[in-house]
Amino acid sequence: MVTTLARQDAWTIAAGVADPEIPVVSIEDLGILREVRVGPDGHVQVVITPTYSGCPAMEAIRADVLAAFERAGHTDVEVQLVLAPAWTTDWITETGRRRLEEFGIAPPVRGAAAGREGSAPVSLTLAVRCPQCGSPETRELSHFGSTACKSLWVCTACKEPFDHFKPL
Structure with missing residues (x-):
């Protein structure tokens, strides 16, 4: 049975x-x-x-x-x-975004992947907030981080490096 x-x-x-x-x-x-x-x-x-x-x-x-x-x-x-539809960072849940930030990884801004189909407006991220101190005073050190889906950033306020999920 x-x-x-x-x-x-x-x-x-x-x-x-x-x-x-x-x-x-x-x-x-x-x-x-x-x-x-x-x-x-x-x-x-x-x-x-x-x-x-x-x-x-x-x-x-x-x-x-x-x-x-x-x-x-x-x-x-x-x-x-399955490869289609292609994954986008917009699929990360709110719980996932919170857990990433608590872990020290800056989650992408929701909607950062907008426009993938060509009809939606394109979102522009002006700053990546540091997951350690919250400062927007950050800069990208390397487009490639600990994995290919993340980039390496550093906070100029607290001097801590952190990963940031690339908006895909």
């Missing part, structure tokens, strides 16, 4: 998986968890989107999702990687 997992329960299992590069946020917080489907036969399909194509964390995330379902007693699970 197949015990079918409810879709919401399956979503909760997948949503609880932490990002391997930034463990204070879940894959749901980052907006890379796109969909969870449960078939009538109990087969679970989890759909994820990388923060950028070629993201090396995706295999670790796939393994972590499978392990989370196995711990919950479900082994008929598949993790599907």
